[in-house]
Amino acid sequence: MDATALFKFSSGLYVVSARAGEDVGACVINTGLQLTAEPLQVEVVVNKQNYTEGVIERAGHFALVPITQEADMPYIGRFGFRTSANFDKFGGIETRETILGDPYTPACAACVVACEVVQTLDVGTHMIFVGEVKDAEVLSDAEPLTYAYYHSTLKGKTPPKASSYVAV
Numbered sequence: 001m002d003a004t005a006l007f008k009f010s011s012g013l014y015v016v017s018a019r020a021g022e023d024v025g026a027c028v029i030n031t032g033l034q035l036t037a038e039p040l041q042v043e044v045v046v047n048k049q050n051y052t053e054g055v056i057e058r059a060g061h062f063a064l065v066p067i068t069q070e071a072d073m074p075y076i077g078r079f080g081f082r083t084s085a086n087f088d089k090f091g092g093i094e095t096r097e098t099i100l101g102d103p104y105t106p107a108c109a110a111c112v113v114a115c116e117v118v119q120t121l122d123v124g125t126h127m128i129f130v131g132e133v134k135d136a137e138v139l140s141d142a143e144p145l146t147y148a149y150y151h152s153t154l155k156g157k158t159p160p161k162a163s164s165y166v167a168v
């Protein structure tokens with residue numbers, strides 16, 4: 001079997017974030033997806049070893065932001081290659097809060113949706129969180145960043161904790 005065949009799948013890149021008390025987690029994912037229109041639901045797939053996974057579980061809500069093409073590799077590195085366990089990902093950048101209390105940055109953000117977790121599914125290495133959208137706001141007209149653009153133009157790599165990681 002050639003697992004790299006799945007590189008042909010299309011997706012965007014997102015930052016999912018949450019706050020549970022003083023605890024904040026945020027990470028890049030390529031697994032944000034709208035599930036239904038009524039009720040408005042989305043899902044995110046988060047590795048159990050990512051700090052953000054536990055924060056979403058404890059918070060019971062999350063913010064989801066599609067990243068725009070304005071993002072550069074330092075931006076991706078901040079959210080996608082470092083861990084909230086020992087690094088304040090919102091330190092030194094403009095940060096806002098959703099109505100559910102989750103932090104996000106409007107920088108390189110096409111929109112923001114505030115979600116309450118209504119279902120979780122354990123899929124082994126990752127948890128799927130289904131979120132009902134409680135608030136949504138368009139933040140920019142800039143093009144959302146696709147995973148293909150990330151690979152072809154930014155020459156970005158996929159770290160082992162991403163759902164789509166294939167050791168080649």
Ligand SMILES: Cc1cc2nc3c(=O)[nH]c(=O)nc-3n(C[C@H](O)[C@H](O)[C@H](O)COP(=O)(O)O)c2cc1C
Binds near residue numbers: 150
């Ligand atoms: C392009 C890209 C795609 C990623 N996709 C996912 C994903 O879908 N799910 C996931 O759990 N982690 C994904 N990651 C990995 C996390 O962003 C990364 O492990 C991050 O450092 C976790 O941060 P945290 O420990 O603060 O949660 C991806 C990273 C990159 C750069």
